[in-house]
Amino acid sequence: MSALEKGGSRVIITVLGKDKVGIIAWISTLLARYNANILDISQTILQEFFTMIMVVDLAGANIEFKDLREELAGQGKMQEMKVTMQHEDVFHYMHRIEGGR
Amino acid sequence: MRISFSPNEILETVRMVEDQNLDIRTITMGISLRDCAHSDAKTVQAKIYDKITRLAQDLVKAGEEIEAAYGIPVINKRISVTPISLVGESCDVYDYVGIAEALDRAAEEVGVNFIGGFSALVQKGFTRGDAALVEAIPEALSRTKLVCSSVNVASTKAGINMDAVLKMGEVVVETARLTAEQDGIGAAKLVVFCNVPEDNPFMAGAFHGVGEPECVLNVGVSGPGVVNRVVRANPNQDLGELANLIKQTAFKITRMGELVGRAASKRLGVPFGIVDLSLAPTPAVGDSVADILEGMGLAKCGTHGTTAALALLNDAVKKGGSMASSQVGGLSGAFIPVSEDAGMVSAVEAGALSLDKLEAMTCVCSVGLDMIALPGDTPTETVAGIIADEMAIGMINKKTTAVRVIPAPGKQAGDRVEFGGLLGGAPVIKVHPFSSAAFVRRGGRIPSPLQALTN
Incomplete structure (x- = not known):
């Protein structure tokens, strides 16, 4: 993952949509296919939407960052879910004063 | 590794990008062209083209990679250069339009969407090169697509050069006239400044100031x-x-x-x-x-x-x-x-x-x-x-x-x-x-103001 800075290979993936059976199974299977390692999952209902947030390590992933992002968004659409993926640093910078680390 | 952000924080960021148009408007690479001066106009143009295409060859690719890596859109990649009046001034025969065309070709080659710095700083007066550049602006902007121009005609320390103000009135009108078939778009690439900043990444006013390093990135x-x-x-x-x-x-x-x-x-x-x-x-x-x-x-x-x-x-x-x-x-x-x-x-x-x-x-x-x-x-x-x-x-x-x-x-x-x-x-x-004619045609300079008695 040459595209990532500071050796950090962790990304945050969000899945938003209507709650239904099998969402976690679906995205876990998808990520496993690319050897992306899920480190933590939290899910909640926020503003009437099912919201799942995952920390995923792409250190051993066999897909480029950009391609995975597109794959998640595209596959998500078919499931009627909105899936986004951003580097963890984005959230550190935006929400922590010491974001530069 | 636990999630160290609250769901609200994460969703706030996601929504900023997805729904509220948060983006990086521009990554602008400032490039000094001071070492491109030469007595022969064609040599200047060749040196300019070579230096820009060498230093900025990976700029667009880097912007796209960052966009992919962080999930934040990077809308524009641009270049700013040393005020061209300085670079072209050493030529025996001036050809500022030719330099503008060289800038345009270089910008096109590296894939940026604007290049700024067809500029002069004339708040206290014109050198020969400044005058030739300003004269060339209408033709330069009508014959290029990506070149942006700016002229600083005033500052708090120097006052207002009213001869330059009148001249720029003419240049703005003429630039619009030469691009009449596109509603005068040439004038949209031309800015007249007071107290111009030398590290501005935004167009059309970006240029790479003389106090700047060899090459720099501004965002x-x-x-x-x-x-x-x-x-x-x-x-x-x-x-x-x-x-x-x-x-x-x-x-x-x-x-x-x-x-x-x-x-x-x-x-x-x-x-x-x-x-x-x-x-x-x-x-x-x-x-x-x-x-x-x-x-x-x-x-x-x-x-x-x-x-x-x-x-x-x-x-x-x-x-x-x-x-x-x-x-x-x-x-x-x-x-x-x-x-x-x-x-x-x-x-x-x-x-x-x-x-x-x-x-x-x-x-x-x-x-x-x-x-x-x-x-x-x-x-x-x-x-x-x-x-x-x-x-x-x-x-x-x-x-x-x-x-x-x-x-x-x-x-x-x-x-x-x-x-x-x-x-x-x-x-x-x-x-x-x-009419403002009789006033602006007086010419001369409006003196710089007192820095005390500040009411």
């Missing part, structure tokens, strides 16, 4: 949509509380500029210069500075109270942004272009926003009279008068001001012009019918 952030959402989500907050919320939002927006600037700097092996804290609108719905002012409680941008609302906004953006970045520079403030801001366009169409009110607003925010279409028959002296007023505001208030107006050939007040893309489109605004 311009955006995010009127994000600020707008915060303002509208808090209709009952008093203005002090609102300013605080805007500060916090500006911090978050600017942080993205800092992140992207550092990443680009590392990737390209070029030092990171500054983050420009500006709120830069686009014609996209919801990405408007006028919408923010209306969200604060004004029925239409331009009505009484607009200047006060803008002053609050501008200051809060600077306070939040300066905390978020290690180095701040450029223009840093809210931009109020007309054609590039759907809310401003709507305010002009509704008769709420006039040229005079826009001028007043420039006293309290970044930049100046920006992207305003004037009637095609506006006399050059009237354009010069508009420039002189704006220069005076900058000079007295020790701030950058600028004029980028487009006298649209064949159009009258109320007609519409279309420039397309980020430049947008706008109704032609009314100018005063009374």
Whole structure:
């Protein structure tokens, strides 16, 4: 993952949509296919939407960052879910004063 | 590794990008061309082309990689260069249009969408090269696509060069005339400045100042949509509380500029210069500075109270942004272009926003009279008068001001012009019918102001 800075290979993936059976199974299977390692999952209902947030390590992933992002968004659409993926640093910078680390 | 952010924090960031048009407006690479001077004009052009295409060859790719890696759109990749009047001045026979064409070719080759620096600084007077460059601006801008030009005609320390102001009135009109088939778009790539910053990443006024290093990366952030959402989500907050919320939002927006600037700097092996804290609108719905002012409680941008609302906004953006970045520079403030801001366009169409009110607003925010279409028959002296007023505001208030107006050939007040893309489109605004000619034709220099007795 040459595209990532500071050796950090962790990304945050969000899945938003209507709650239904099998969402976690679906995205876990998808990520496993690319050897992306899920480190933590939290899910909640926020503003009437099912919201799942995952920390995923792409250190051993066999897909480029950009391609995975597109794959998640595209596959998500078919499931009627909105899936986004951003580097963890984005959230550190935006929400922590010491974001530069 | 536990998730160390709350769901609200994560969703806030995701929504900023997905729904509220948060983006990095530009990564601008500043390149010194001082070592491209030569007595032969063709050699200068070749050296310029070679240096730009060498240093900036990976700029666009780096921008795209960063966009992919962080999930933050990087809209524009641009280049700014040493004021070309300095670079071309050493030639035995001047060919500034030829240099503009070399810049255009280099920009096209590396894939950037604008290159700025066809510029001169003449606040105290013209050198021979300055005069030749200014003379060449209309032809240069009509024969190139990507070249942007700027001329600094005033400063707080030097006063206002009124000969240059009159000359630029003529140059603006002539540039519009030579690009008449596109509503005078050439003038949209030409800015007249007071107190021009030397590290501004935004077009059309970007150039690479003489105090800058060999090569540097400057970043311009955006995010009127994000600020707008915060303002509208808090209709009952008093203005002090609102300013605080805007500060916090500006911090978050600017942080993205800092992140992207550092990443680009590392990737390209070029030092990171500054983050420009500006709120830069686009014609996209919801990405408007006028919408923010209306969200604060004004029925239409331009009505009484607009200047006060803008002053609050501008200051809060600077306070939040300066905390978020290690180095701040450029223009840093809210931009109020007309054609590039759907809310401003709507305010002009509704008769709420006039040229005079826009001028007043420039006293309290970044930049100046920006992207305003004037009637095609506006006399050059009237354009010069508009420039002189704006220069005076900058000079007295020790701030950058600028004029980028487009006298649209064949159009009258109320007609519409279309420039397309980020430049947008706008109704032609009314100018005063009374002549400024005898005043601006006096020429000479308006002396620099006292720095004491500040009432």
